[in-house]
Amino acid sequence: MTQARQVTPQASKLLAEWLASGWVERVEPMPAALTITPGPDLNAEQQAALRALTAQPDGFQPWLLHGVTGSGKTEVYLQWIGQRPAERRQVLVLVPEINLTPQLIERFERRFPSSHLVVQHSNLADGERLKGWVAAWQGEADIVIGTRLSVFTPLPRLGLIVVDEEHDGSFKQQDGLRYHARDLAVWRARTAGVPVLLGSATPSLETVANVVA
Numbered sequence: 001m002t003q004a005r006q007v008t009p010q011a012s013k014l015l016a017e018w019l020a021s022g023w024v025e026r027v028e029p030m031p032a033a034l035t036i037t038p039g040p041d042l043n044a045e046q047q048a049a050l051r052a053l054t055a056q057p058d059g060f061q062p063w064l065l066h067g068v069t070g071s072g073k074t075e076v077y078l079q080w081i082g083q084r085p086a087e088r089r090q091v092l093v094l095v096p097e098i099n100l101t102p103q104l105i106e107r108f109e110r111r112f113p114s115s116h117l118v119v120q121h122s123n124l125a126d127g128e129r130l131k132g133w134v135a136a137w138q139g140e141a142d143i144v145i146g147t148r149l150s151v152f153t154p155l156p157r158l159g160l161i162v163v164d165e166e167h168d169g170s171f172k173q174q175d176g177l178r179y180h181a182r183d184l185a186v187w188r189a190r191t192a193g194v195p196v197l198l199g200s201a202t203p204s205l206e207t208v209a210n211v212v213a
Contacts, residue, residue: 062195064203073201094185148172
């Protein structure tokens, strides 16, 4: 039978001394590549959208994915994320309403079964939200799905951002600290040098104006 052994109280002191002496070094483990479950075949319009997304080099690039409700925008999100480089960058997915979250979470969990997925919204208990926030901040969470406040989640290895239903008024915070999560998502993507994808069946006037400008 394997017996549990208590680490000596002096362990942290010894490790600090060994680090200072150069006897050991701190090494951050490289995250393994995500396991990806194949999705359904895309139709011609989805394939064209995915080709455009994946043809661009790495770096900041805002995209608008315009498609009617039920046209398969979420599947494009999933396949785009699945085709990103294998260094396992973090993904931030913003949704306007809490009631949209369970179905989206289920689809992401099926597609990326090995990922550490974190959910952030106001209906969670404070302890659960804090646990997810810390996992994201420490780089342990691979995918963060949440409502507008999630745009402030710290993500040290952020790789891309998706804003689903970008036109929805729920992304705008009008009490206390006023902000628009969609606009902050674009600003954050620019700052981090990563692409951001805005999806909508009825894009906002601001987004349409930016597209045609």
